[in-house]
Amino acid sequence: MGDPPGRVLRARRVVPVSTPPIDDGAVEVRGGVVAWVGRWKDWRGVGLRVEDLGESILMPGLVNAHCHLDYTSLAGQIAPTRAFPDWIKGILAAKSALSDAEFEASWKEGARQLVATGTTTVANIESLPHLAAGLRAGTPLRVHSFVEMTGVRSQRDPAELVAGAMAHVEGWRASGGRGDAGLSPHAPYSTLPALLDEVRRAAGRSGCRVTMHVAESREEFEMFMYRRGAMHEWLQQQRPDDDCGVGSPVQLVARHGLTGPAFLAVHVNYLWDDDARLLGESGSHVVHCPRSHAYFKHQRFPASELAQAGVRACLGTDSLASTRPTGGGAPPVLSMFDEMAAFMAHDSTVSAAEVLAMATVRGAAAMGLSDGTGTVAAGAPADFCVIPDDGSAADVHEVIVRHAGYVSETWIAGVREASRA
Numbered sequence: 207m208g209d210p211p212g213r214v215l216r217a218r219r220v221v222p223v224s225t226p227p228i229d230d231g232a233v234e235v236r237g238g239v240v241a242w243v244g245r246w247k248d249w250r251g252v253g254l255r256v257e258d259l260g261e262s263i264l265m266p267g268l269v270n271a272h273c274h275l276d277y278t279s280l281a282g283q284i285a286p287t288r289a290f291p292d293w294i295k296g297i298l299a300a301k302s303a304l305s306d307a308e309f310e311a312s313w314k315e316g317a318r319q320l321v322a323t324g325t326t327t328v329a330n331i332e333s334l335p336h337l338a339a340g341l342r343a344g345t346p347l348r349v350h351s352f353v354e355m356t357g358v359r360s361q362r363d364p365a366e367l368v369a370g371a372m373a374h375v376e377g378w379r380a381s382g383g384r385g386d387a388g389l390s391p392h393a394p395y396s397t398l399p400a401l402l403d404e405v406r407r408a409a410g411r412s413g414c415r416v417t418m419h420v421a422e423s424r425e426e427f428e429m430f431m432y433r434r435g436a437m438h439e440w441l442q443q444q445r446p447d448d449d450c451g452v453g454s455p456v457q458l459v460a461r462h463g464l465t466g467p468a469f470l471a472v473h474v475n476y477l478w479d480d481d482a483r484l485l486g487e488s489g490s491h492v493v494h495c496p497r498s499h500a501y502f503k504h505q506r507f508p509a510s511e512l513a514q515a516g517v518r519a520c521l522g523t524d525s526l527a528s529t530r531p532t533g534g535g536a537p538p539v540l541s542m543f544d545e546m547a548a549f550m551a552h553d554s555t556v557s558a559a560e561v562l563a564m565a566t567v568r569g570a571a572a573m574g575l576s577d578g579t580g581t582v583a584a585g586a587p588a589d590f591c592v593i594p595d596d597g598s599a600a601d602v603h604e605v606i607v608r609h610a611g612y613v614s615e616t617w618i619a620g621v622r623e624a625s626r627a
């Protein structure tokens with residue numbers, strides 16, 4: 207398949223994110239990348255097809271820095287629980303009842319929802335990586351595939367687990383499709399210290415990124431800080447607890463040498479005094495999932511503490527297994543627009559422009575993408591989403607964070623991949 211034809215997209219407003227919004231803007235696309243961005247009246251090309259998107263905002267495709275596509279069919283299946291370990295037990299039971307075919311259908315539906323809601327790049331946690339490899343060709347989405355590893359219940363040899371995961375990483379990279387691959391030790395409580403050391407060594411050798419759920423729940427925090435609580439009680443027969451009672455979950459990942467610019471810590475809701483500084487000084491990234499956070503009713507996300515420590519948090523959807531129905535009771539869909547709205551609803555100190563950055567450039571930075579992903583700029587991938595703009599708001603970012611439902615169009619690598627028309 208050759209490159210898509212060059213073309214020019216004109217819109218009432220173009221929001222490049224990396225530069226100020228442009229009224230009556232135009233974007234020239236060639237070979238799947240952006241060739242030029244500016245005001246329509248300044249465009250001087252010839253011989254290219256021009257598409258006028260009309261009363262619309264053209265903006266970068268969104269970057270979802272944490273997702274579990276294969277749990278999409280679990281939307282509404284697991285009720286929120288008082289204690290976090292009970293929810294973990296619930297999802298383990300729900301997962302064990304799913305067939306490979308159901309997992310595949312769920313992954314595909316999740317990918318479809320993301321594209322339909324304007325996400326073009328996703329960091330996906332693969333619980334069944336052998337299935338994901340076959341599903342990748344069926345979606346235009348740029349899937350960065352992170353192999354999930356646990357190993358506490360299975361008692362599998364950590365070196366063997368990581369070797370198997372690295373085979374997926376190398377296969378994903380070698381196949382030449384869109385997106386990179388990396389490792390995802392599930393969480394401090396669901397892994398053994400030896401696994402985290404193996405992950406650090408393997409990631410260092412291959413240069414892949416590592417992402418992990420860290421300090422998600424109060425029970426996890428209590429387990430590692432104080433060697434007590436519901437999670438400690440649940441797991442003390444299943445894993446050694448000599449890493450409990452010695453420090454916070456963030457301190458634990460730092461002790462294993464996982465923190466650093468290639469590390470994406472997901473959730474990070476429960477911090478000890480020095481944890482924000484540990485993350486900031488190491489250059490680690492934090493992924494906040496606002497709707498999952500609300501589902502579990504965690505304590506306030508420490509956005510300002512992290513920001514003061516130099517951590518630039520980004521956003522992810524997590525999975526629909528931990529997302530409540532929308533306001534009208536309709537089933538939730540995977541949508542970064544819904545995550546932006548949820549974050550705005552819970553943090554009045556943050557601006558709409560900053561929330562958009564969290565859903566675009568900051569996610570791209572967390573995923574190590576320095577090619578302009580998350581912006582509309584010359585040389586960047588031609589990944590866009592388009593939403594209606596009735597012109598009612600002077601601040602275009604306010605229109606963006608208020609958008610709900612599917613987008614008008616999604617473009618990936620210069621190709622229109624979803625359209626409501």
Ligand SMILES: [Zn+2]
Binds near residue numbers: 273
């Ligand atoms: Zn997750």
